[in-house]
Structure formats: structure tokens, C-alpha cells
Amino acid sequence: MSWLSDIQQIEEFEDCEFDASLVHAFEHCSQNALTRPIRFSTPTFKEFESDELKGCSKNSFPAFSITGSACALMCDHCQANILKPMIPAHTPEILDQKVRDLILLQDLQGFLLSSGSNRQNEIPYERFYPVIEKLKRDFPHLKVAIHTALLDEPRAKMMESAGVDTAMMDVIGSEETIRDVYHLNRPVEHFEQTLAALCTTTMEVVPHIVIGLHYGKILGEANALDIIARHNIHALVLVVVMPFYAKDGTFVTPKTIDVGNIFLKARKRLADKQVLLGCARPAGLHKRVTDAYAVMAGLDGIAFPADGSVAVANTIGRPHHQEHACCSIKVGGSLETSISSPCAA
Numbered sequence: 001m002s003w004l005s006d007i008q009q010i011e012e013f014e015d016c017e018f019d020a021s022l023v024h025a026f027e028h029c030s031q032n033a034l035t036r037p038i039r040f041s042t043p044t045f046k047e048f049e050s051d052e053l054k055g056c057s058k059n060s061f062p063a064f065s066i067t068g069s070a071c072a073l074m075c076d077h078c079q080a081n082i083l084k085p086m087i088p089a090h091t092p093e094i095l096d097q098k099v100r101d102l103i104l105l106q107d108l109q110g111f112l113l114s115s116g117s118n119r120q121n122e123i124p125y126e127r128f129y130p131v132i133e134k135l136k137r138d139f140p141h142l143k144v145a146i147h148t149a150l151l152d153e154p155r156a157k158m159m160e161s162a163g164v165d166t167a168m169m170d171v172i173g174s175e176e177t178i179r180d181v182y183h184l185n186r187p188v189e190h191f192e193q194t195l196a197a198l199c200t201t202t203m204e205v206v207p208h209i210v211i212g213l214h215y216g217k218i219l220g221e222a223n224a225l226d227i228i229a230r231h232n233i234h235a236l237v238l239v240v241v242m243p244f245y246a247k248d249g250t251f252v253t254p255k256t257i258d259v260g261n262i263f264l265k266a267r268k269r270l271a272d273k274q275v276l277l278g279c280a281r282p283a284g285l286h287k288r289v290t291d292a293y294a295v296m297a298g299l300d301g302i303a304f305p306a307d308g309s310v311a312v313a314n315t316i317g318r319p320h321h322q323e324h325a326c327c328s329i330k331v332g333g334s335l336e337t338s339i340s341s342p343c344a345a
Contacts, residue, residue, distance in 0.1 A: 033298030071116025110143030174220025
């Protein structure tokens with residue numbers, strides 16, 4: 001039997017439509033996929049539970065925003081909504097106290113530090129670095145990931161010196177998208193320069209590509225993949241634009257076949273790197289098909305996997321495990337290790 005016929009027997013997909021030619025392409029390239037274990041990430045910065053995986057009652061890997069829900073850039077695809085579930089930490093003192101409280105009360109293993117950006121897509125994290133340094137000294141096990149926005153090499157080195165483990169940024173391959181969606185007057189080259197600056201450090205560098213960022217159309221994703229392939233990254237995170245966050249009528253939902261083709265291109269282009277499916281993507285049946293494609297394409301991890309994802313992994317023979325941490329960072333080890341973070345609920 002073929003993968004398509006096998007997967008169509010899974011109960012969670014009875015109302016889903018899969019593209020036969022794309023599934024065949026995944027199966028044709030399956031030798032690489034089947035040798036890679038897949039990590040199902042369930043970080044604790046939002047509630048999660050599925051029929052196949054359980055969430056974690058402990059806040060072991062939360063996300064903090066140093067601007068709360070405020071962002072000066074207000075990109076069309078996000079409108080700052082992605083910041084709303086994060087824990088506000090407007091001052092270094094607040095961040096320090098909240099992290100220490102969570103370590104004491106909920107066995108915090110690490111955290112994501114994020115923020116809204118200024119109109120140049122930059123984030124002034126500098127005043128928070130002494131707190132990160134002290135937290136890392138006091139709690140050597142603590143893992144810190146950060147959304148960098150755009151920066152230069154000196155600022156990347158400051159981030160590294162503070163003890164940040166994982167640096168994440170969006171790579172955009174279209175100047176039209178930067179101008180229209182981000183409302184930003186900066187060229188594609190500035191995104192590549194930021195990536196190059198981060199790669200001069202010892203941090204694990206994990207760029208993101210937002211599939212369908214140009215109002216739901218595929219534009220610039222292939223160029224973004226080319227940019228990322230030129231640099232010594234640790235992993236790539238793919239996410240899918242969510243029209244739910246945008247103004248009504250401005251975005252369409254990217255087709256699952258287009259998303260799946262990006263998965264296939266990314267897996268081939270970055271064969272020796274971790275490629276992960278991050279938190280953001282449309283919900284419902286779209287998510288079930290997208291996540292199934294991610295498993296079949298050989299992606300190395302999925303954040304908040306849809307029902308049916310574990311069944312797909314079992315059906316095609318991919319080993320898997322669960323972690324309660326951000327997909328970009330592995331609690332207890334680097335991205336290259338396979339140490340999981342069990343929930344002691």
C-alpha cells in the first residue's frame with residue numbers, strides 16, 4: 001500500500017484532502033525522512049492538549065515580552081497579536097523576579113524572550129542582559145531563547161556574552177513583502193546581514209520563514225531558503241501565515257499544497273540541518289493536513305501538533321518523542337541531542 005492510502009485510513013483525516021502527487025513526492029524521498037526522529041514540541045506558553053499528546057501543567061518554558069502587547073511596527077500579518085499570550089516583563093527587575101518565581105514554583109527550565117519592535121525592526125534588549133547573565137550564573141541549567149529582530153555584529157556579540165542560547169529571526173526574501181507587509185524601508189540584504197552577524201557567535205541560530213507572508217501568496221520563500229542555506233545555522237523554523245491575526249480581507253490562507261511544497265524544498269535544500277514546523281499556522285483541517293505533510297516531508301519537529309500527527313509518524317515508521325519546550329530549543333541539551341523534557345505534573 002502507498003502512504004496516501006494508509007493515511008486516508010486514519011480517523012482524524014476522514015474529512016481531509018491530500019494532494020496525491022505531493023504525498024508521492026514525500027514517499028519517494030522517504031529514505032531521508034524515515035531515518036530522522038521527529039520531536040513533538042508542546043511549550044507551555046499556551047495551553048495544549050490533543051487526543052494523542054498531553055500538555056504540561058507546569059510553566060516550564062514560558063514566553064516573556066519586554067513591551068507587553070505593544071509593537072511600533074504593527075506588521076499586517078500579525079498586528080501585535082502574537083505578543084498577547086506572552087507574560088509582560090517591561091523592566092529587567094520584573095523579568096528577574098518572574099523567572100526566579102517560576103523556577104521555584106514550577107520548575108522552569110528555560111524561557112523565550114520576545115518583544116514588539118521599533119519602526120526599524122530593532123529591539124533594545126541591552127538593559128536586560130545583566131539579568132540574563134545573573135540568571136545563567138545562578139541557574140546553569142536554564143535555557144534562554146530570544147527573538148532578535150534586525151541587528152549588527154556588535155549587538156549579536158552582546159547577546160552572546162549575556163548567555164543567550166538560541167537566537168531567532170525572520171528571514172524575508174522579498175523587498176515587496178518587507179515594504180508592504182512589514183511597513184519597513186529596509187532591503188533583503190539587511191536580513192541576511194543580521195543572519196550573518198548571528199552566525200559569528202556561539203549561539204544556536206534558528207531563522208524563521210513565514211510561508212505566505214505576502215498576504216497569503218508564495219513570494220520570496222525560495223530566496224529566503226537560499227539566504228539561509230548560505231550560512232551555518234543550527235536549524236530552520238517554518239511557520240504559516242495566519243489570516244486570523246490580520247485585518248479582514250487582507251490575507252488569504254495559503255493552500256496546503258503550497259505549504260507542503262515549501263516543506264519539500266526546505267528538506268532538500270537543508271538536508272543536513274534541523275527543519276522544524278513552528279507554532280503559527282492556520283487551525284482546523286488545514287492544520288491537520290499541514291502537520292501530516294510535515295511528518296511525511298521529514299521535518300524534525302512540530303510545535304503543538306494537530307490530532308493525527310502521531311498516527312502519521314507511526315504509520316510511515318518515524319520514531320518520535322514529546323518535549324515541553326519551544327521547538328527552537330531543547331531543554332537539557334542542544335538541538336542536535338535527543339534529550340526530552342518530561343512533565344512532572
